[in-house]
Amino acid sequence: MVLFTLFLALPIGYAFYLSLRTVKVSGLGLGKGARTEVWAGLDNYARALSSPDFVASVGRVAVYGLVLVPTMLGLALLFALLLDSRRTRATGFSRTSIFLPYAVPAVIASLLWGFLYLPRVSPFYYVFDRLGWEVPDILAPGLVTFGIANIGLWGGVGFNMVVIYTALKAIPTELYEAARLDGASEVATALRIKIPIVMPSLILTFLFSMIATLQVFAEPMTLRPLTNTISTTWSPLMLVYRDAFTRGDIYSAAATSVVIAVATFALSFGFLRLVQGRAFSQENN
Template structure:
């Protein structure tokens, strides 16, 4: 083989190698562009805006509003705002109801569907998952009409039996009523994740346990649940993040009750500050605080559970 042929072969191999190196980045570029435009840039702008504030220059009625650098003033206002942190207290009550019930029902349904010789498994999976496909606002409206005494079929039945109306959107029943919407919508999604993890467990483990005389309850408690711990951690993390981002349900139910204020949860207060009070800087600072808090809680949860769930203590 001549030297020119070897040189051409070498150049061709380098070109092929360069193209192979470039191919993954070509496929990733649309996702990267979307990430930068719709996530990175808004986050950077929100952080920048949180250090700005409006200042009125000039005296009298002809003052001009100007945006100026205010440093950490908006963060100080956020951390000294009683309404903002009262919203976190309501989130805690809501989360104590919604997260355990959602995960518990999702795990229960997944275990039931994973039983041998279960009937109508495909129909049951679809039926449990369908509520997740209903948009949150639509689900809130549906449940809201079921909650209202004037439109609730349950109250009509109670009235026919001589009982008083059942008030759901007032008092201590308000938090379970709001949590019920998220539970109804979220169980199916979490169930699919856990069920998929259950289907990945080798059948040999189940058969060996049955040969040793283990019941289905013992198999579920001692084999299935420990092996799907990573899926439980993942769904728990999703549920926790969803709790901190609660907005659609109480906002939709707000016209139906006097118990839900404009600042009932943190995101509702941020929306009010941004669009009702035209205080975008304070809303940006509150959003940054909420985002950092969500990140910290997520990292702490993963650190607390990763050794047991993933078998990694690093």
Template sequence: MSTPRSGSYGVKGAPYAFLLPAVTLFLLFFALPIGYALWLSLHKVHVSGLGLGAGARKEVWAGLENYTDALTDSELLRGALRVLGYGCLVVPLMLGLALLLALMLDSERVRLAPFTRLAIFLPYAVPGVVAALLWGFLYLPDVSPFYYVLDRLGLPQPDLLDGGPLYLAFTNIAVWGGTGFNMIVIYTSLRAIPAEVHEAAKLDGATPLQVALRIKIPMVAPSLVLTLFFSIIATLQVFNEPTTLKPLTNSVSTTWSPLMKVYQDAFAKGDVYAAAAEATLIALATLLVSFAFLRTANRRRQQEAAR
């Protein structure tokens, strides 16, 4: 009867040893902060008297009180509506432009394709705060060269940092920065389409427009779903653009978006318990929207495959 070698246990445990650093980092920097945020969201500070003596401020159990206050907070709800309107502008425009650019770059007639891809992708490499600050100064009439040109031409000079045009200003920043990444994802899927498919379409007399609409776009549908999924999540978590542009205009409040409301409650008001509950609700809403979107996309794909 043969006995197992002592080294066999080391070989079997090697995969777990390789996973240990990743699991440790996940627990320390992802699971533990989430657990602590959930714990904070279920507590509050109880102040006795003037709150000046020792033991006058105590952390007590609050249950779902913070969540109830967050769901009935008009500022948080208005911020969610603003983000919804912002997303209705950003997501279709950004993905439509990314798809159009990817189809153009995949055309046989395009020239300088590597340089064009790099030029379109380059804005994505610019940090979000830097991009928002750059565009913010271009929106200011006193320092923007665009307003100088409009003035010389005698054309109207809209104030993009006031009122309704503010949504267009935020949308422009997001589209400028995010189109390149989505274009690269879609373009990579287009390049993976077998050449035989294009040759068969040409033999059948299909025009480039018909090839794009009936062959290329349906075949890159999974990439479109992926980019749409990421874009929705990024839109729900908008924070850099309004926070960076806030010092340049009075039209952006400190609670313009839900994440700005969380930041205001946590660091300006010092109420980390309410902020934790709000952040948990935002994360839950993002999870539900993402789950519903992916489930709908999977159901449609299964229906199309069954036809």
């Protein structure tokens, strides 16, 4: 409780306190007492929610999530089902190979993929050029979102696959034996037994992926020096970083942070309320 209070509750409370304050500048803002902290009420929240940069960043992250989350969870489920199949060989090696990208820090992964995206240094673009193929620039304005989503996909599939695969290994083997006696194929067993039973794990991974999407920061921030198509406000957290550390407006940054936190909680809570009756019905019974 002490650690929770010191390192979570107090910072959250202080951020909320800062979001209700602002700085009043007198004269040129020079000298002692020229800048004083005053009560701002909800002005910082109104300014944050009406900011075109914030609205645009939310739109970009929404597109990013629509591209990333379904693809990542679909691949994670596919790999988990393949690893759980009786016909799969070298399961340990395959599981480690798929999970290994998750162990790479996001900044390192972003640098790695960033240089692979640059046409002048990427070996892939060199091979494509030798083959005479016209390949678009991944860091172009219309494709940069997919490039950032690819980095999240590369690093996130392994973690979600392990969560789903662990749930699959907990399924009693008697269910598989009964399905085989009834003549069910591998595909039918996966669709009618495996996927319904691991549905709580799928919901958990979707929830984690949604939260990570709303908090995307490292990938676009690392790629930004490599291209002009990623602005300083590409994502909501990048907007917070700009306001706090570039403009020095910690009050507006705190308000935007609180808005992001409330939106994350609301979406997570709403999603769980929506699916808990259908997905966790087996556990409740």
